[in-house]
Amino acid sequence: xxxxxxxxxxxxxxxxxxxxxxxxxxxxxxxxxxxxxxxxxxxxxxxxxxxxxxxxxxxxxxxxxxxxx
Numbered sequence: 001x002x003x004x005x006x007x008x009x010x011x012x013x014x015x016x017x018x019x020x021x022x023x024x025x026x027x028x029x030x031x032x033x034x035x036x037x038x039x040x041x042x043x044x045x046x047x048x049x050x051x052x053x054x055x056x057x058x059x060x061x062x063x064x065x066x067x068x069x
Contacts, residue, residue, distance in 0.1 A: 006049070007049070007050035007051065008039070008040075008047045008048065008049065008050060009047065009048050009049075009050045009053050010044070010045055010046070010047050010048075011023065011026050011027070011030065011045055011046070013050075014026050014029070014030065014048070014053060017053070017057065017064070018057070018061065018064050019064060030046070030048075034056070034060070035056055036048050036049065036052035036053060036055075036056055
């Protein structure tokens with residue numbers, strides 16, 4: 001069976017990926033109805049599948065897509 005890795009992103013990684021937006025702005029973005037739902041709510045915060053976040057960035061923030069992971 002092939003091993004498949006699951007890449008996750010927390011708020012900090014999303015913040016960096018979006019070009020260093022503020023923590024408050026990340027909270028606003030991740031609270032939007034059209035933002036992917038988190039896959040887990042950990043003690044340190046929520047986490048999302050990186051694939052879902054990257055898809056959202058490509059669709060909603062094309063200018064941020066150019067900086068890629």
